[in-house]
Amino acid sequence: MKLIIIVLLLASSFILTAQGERATYKKLERSLKLIESQYADTVDAEKIATAAVKAMIAELDPHSKYLSPEDLKKNNEQLNGSFAGIGIHYQILNDTLLVLNTVKGGPAEQAGVKAGDRLLEIDGEASVGDIVTNSYLSKKLRGKRGTIVNLKLLTHNSEVKSVNIKRNNIAIHTLASSYMIDKKTAYIKISSFSRTTNSEVQIALMQLSMMGMKNIIVDLRDNPGGLMIASINLSDDFLEADKLIVYTKGAHSPRTEYKSKPGGQMEKGKLVVLIDENSASAAEIFAGAMQDWDRGIIMGRRSFGKGLVGRNYNLPDGSAIRLTTGRYHTPSGRCIQKSFKANKGEYNKDILERYERGELYSADSIHFDESLKYYTNKKRIVYGGGAIMPDIFVPIDTSFYSDYLKQLTRYGIINLFAGLYFDKNLESLLKKYPTIDKFDKYYGMNEEEFNELNILAFNKNKIKGSVSDIAISGNHIKARFKAYLARDLYQEGYYQVYNKQDKLVMKAANILKSDKDFKANLIQY
Numbered sequence: 137m138k139l140i141i142i143v144l145l146l147a148s149s150f151i152l153t154a155q156g157e158r159a160t161y162k163k164l165e166r167s168l169k170l171i172e173s174q175y176a177d178t179v180d181a182e183k184i185a186t187a188a189v190k191a192m193i194a195e196l197d198p199h200s201k202y203l204s205p206e207d208l209k210k211n212n213e214q215l216n217g218s219f220a221g222i223g224i225h226y227q228i229l230n231d232t233l234l235v236l237n238t239v240k241g242g243p244a245e246q247a248g249v250k251a252g253d254r255l256l257e258i259d260g261e262a263s264v265g266d267i268v269t270n271s272y273l274s275k276k277l278r279g280k281r282g283t284i285v286n287l288k289l290l291t292h293n294s295e296v297k298s299v300n301i302k303r304n305n306i307a308i309h310t311l312a313s314s315y316m317i318d319k320k321t322a323y324i325k326i327s328s329f330s331r332t333t334n335s336e337v338q339i340a341l342m343q344l345s346m347m348g349m350k351n352i353i354v355d356l357r358d359n360p361g362g363l364m365i366a367s368i369n370l371s372d373d374f375l376e377a378d379k380l381i382v383y384t385k386g387a388h389s390p391r392t393e394y395k396s397k398p399g400g401q402m403e404k405g406k407l408v409v410l411i412d413e414n415s416a417s418a419a420e421i422f423a424g425a426m427q428d429w430d431r432g433i434i435m436g437r438r439s440f441g442k443g444l445v446g447r448n449y450n451l452p453d454g455s456a457i458r459l460t461t462g463r464y465h466t467p468s469g470r471c472i473q474k475s476f477k478a479n480k481g482e483y484n485k486d487i488l489e490r491y492e493r494g495e496l497y498s499a500d501s502i503h504f505d506e507s508l509k510y511y512t513n514k515k516r517i518v519y520g521g522g523a524i525m526p527d528i529f530v531p532i533d534t535s536f537y538s539d540y541l542k543q544l545t546r547y548g549i550i551n552l553f554a555g556l557y558f559d560k561n562l563e564s565l566l567k568k569y570p571t572i573d574k575f576d577k578y579y580g581m582n583e584e585e586f587n588e589l590n591i592l593a594f595n596k597n598k599i600k601g602s603v604s605d606i607a608i609s610g611n612h613i614k615a616r617f618k619a620y621l622a623r624d625l626y627q628e629g630y631y632q633v634y635n636k637q638d639k640l641v642m643k644a645a646n647i648l649k650s651d652k653d654f655k656a657n658l659i660q661y
Contacts, residue, residue, distance in 0.1 A: 182453065189457065197460050198476050198483050199444050205454035214308065215363050217332030220281040221306045224249060225627060226273070227555040232264050233273060234559055235289075236624045239306060247299040252292030252562045259286050279303050292562060307332055310362070313355075313631035314340035321648050322349040323641065325631050326370075329362035329418040334369045341373070341401045351406040351648040353641065354422070355631075357436060361417025364445070364464075371425045373400040374407060374432070379467070381425045384445050386462030406654050407432025408644040411526060413487050413496065416440035417464075417472075423524045424466035430514045433657055434526040435644055437496060440487070441523030443472025466524075468510040474522025499529035528657060530640050536612035540601035547597045550613060553589045554620035565625060572626040576633050579621075581614040589617065612637065 171179060190202045203211060213219045223242025226233050233255035238245040255263050258276045277285065281303055288298050310333045313325040322344040326333065344352075361367075364382075371381045377398035385391040409423050409432055420439045426432045443464035448456045464472045476483045494501040508520035519525060544550055558565075569575035590606075593599040601609075615637040622629030635641040647653050 185453075186455070189451075193457065193459075197444060199442065199446060199458070200460045201458045203448065203456045203458055208448070208450075208454070208456045211448070211458075214328065215330055217308050217310065217330035218305045219278055219308065220283075220303045221278040222247075222249075222285065222301045222303060223306045224277075225624075226255075227551075227558075227624070228268055228270070228273075229552070229555050229559065231266060231268050233268060234555060236555075236558065237627055242306060243301045243304045247301045248297070249287070249289065249299060249301070250291070252559065254290040255287060256290055256296070257286075257288035281305060292559075309336060311336040311340055313628055314344060315632045316344065316347050316349065317353070317635070317641075317645050318649070319348055320350040321645055322347075322352045323355065323631070323635065323645075324352065325355040326359055326419075328359055329364075329366035329370075331363060331366065333363070333366040337370060337373070338401065345401070349405075351408075352402065353408045353410065353644045353648070355410045355641070356415045356419040356423060357410050357412040357640075358414045359416070359419040360414065361419050361442065364418055364421065367418035367421040368394045371422050372396045374402045374426060375400060375429060376403050379425075379429055381467065382421045383465050383467075384462040385465070386445065386460075389445070389462040392462075406648050406651075408648060409434050410640055410644060411436045411439045411524060412532075413437050413440060413490060415524075416442040417444075420472045420524050421464055421466075424464075424470065424472060427518060427524065427527065428467040428470075428510075428512050430512050430516065433528060433644075433647065433654070434524065435528045436526050436530055436640060437532065438490075438502060438526070439524040441472065441474030443474075443522070466510075468512060468518065470508075470510050470518065470520040472522065472524070496532045497534075498531060530643060533639050536609050538601070538605035538609040540599070540605035541609040541613065543597070543599045544593055544613065547593075547599065549589065549593045549597070549599065550616050551620050552596075553592055554617055554624060556592075557585070557617075558621060558624045565621075569625075572622060572629045572632060575622055575625065575629070579618065581617050585617075586610070586614060589613070 171184070186202070186204075193200050193202050222244045223239030224244045225236045225238070227236055228234070235244075235249060235251055235253040235255075237251045238249055257263055263273075263276070279285065283303050284300050285303065286298060286300050288296065290296055308330065310326055310328050310330050311324060312327045313323065315323055317323050324337065324340060324344075326337070341349075368381050375381065375396040377396055379396040381394045381396055383391055383393045407426065409426055411419065411423050411434060415423065415436075416439065420441075420443060423434050423439065427434050444460045445462035445464065446458050447461050448458055450456045466472065474486070490496060502525065504519035504525075505521055510518050510520055512518055516527075565575075565579075569579055590601060593601075615634060619630045619634035622633040647657055
């Protein structure tokens, strides 16, 4: 029972004010002593302590939370950008792990694991059937660095082989894509921000510069954020020296400013930043800094609005409290965090409410409080109140939506068919299309293959598309299949292939082609 008192007092110290603090401590201590001495049954001290901490955290903002030891480990892996494992990309097909490709130079590649291999056993135990899930594979294949795992594999040539693999650190890449859209314009997609993001981006920018990059599209759509300093460092690459990037402050945290340093790789050149309703936190720091300094054009839809500084405080049992200690503010003074005065249920429904009131389709449905008017470096008007409103609003593209596509997506049929096609045609595909560029240029899903996908959908989940639905969604289905197949074959091929169908990316590329259009849009908005 002493553990309960220690944990509760530690957690409560983060949220109690000086006034009444002594009485509150006595209240907690008295309650716990009564449970210890008077309750009818024995109690699980750890369970009660965890429940008490969770209850206190629930009284705070929507982003403060309790992290179990397992949750904390996953959180640290994401922020650190690595974990200890074997280094394979895989897909589960027919209750069996299929190796799509291996991490270059990683443990699996060094041990001789190849694309097309199927996993039969892990450390002598059968690893096929209903037990094969992502969580099962993560538990079995990840582990402490330096430990050995034995795999029995069925090769693509139907030979059985056994390999011993020594686990090592595997990078979690946050740079999902980087390539040249045209002779002058580069595209990079950042999926989240971790300790490896800046080194990944730095290398990519050097390579793209050697390929002729003058302008760039930075895609932060669906980026939930991550490590604040990684976003600050990315902003530093695009701003001249001594420019305020973001500042933070809280009730117990004084204002702290983060400014750019000299020598950024992309201080010159035109920039477009893509955001949407799922761009949050660190992604909003970058977009806000670029907008307030008029460094580039922000395109897309209003961002999520998560601008809280979070810090992990470890607890004695290996768990932690993720506690909000301040708020992010853009250089002009806008607070990125949207209001959370309403209950958490309403806060979490915000994106759904945006959809219902038509915000994803029309900028006219968005109304700003005139008292929250701010100005960029060039005196353009921007608004506070939470989130980043793009300079150019581009509605969500629903031109290819249909009930048939919805069902295919729900059951993962397109991705499944891509995996099956990869397994059946791996050698011939790589022989015919040895590079992503050749694949992108020459491969296209034919009608016979499209019909096979439709047959798979019906046989597996009784999904049948109407003539009108297939007419609406057919080209999109084919494009997405090709993008999945490119990802399976070349690891980072998805966006290079699919972006040709992405109207927002194409619009950004067209604006960057013309100095006149770029300047006009930057001034107009």
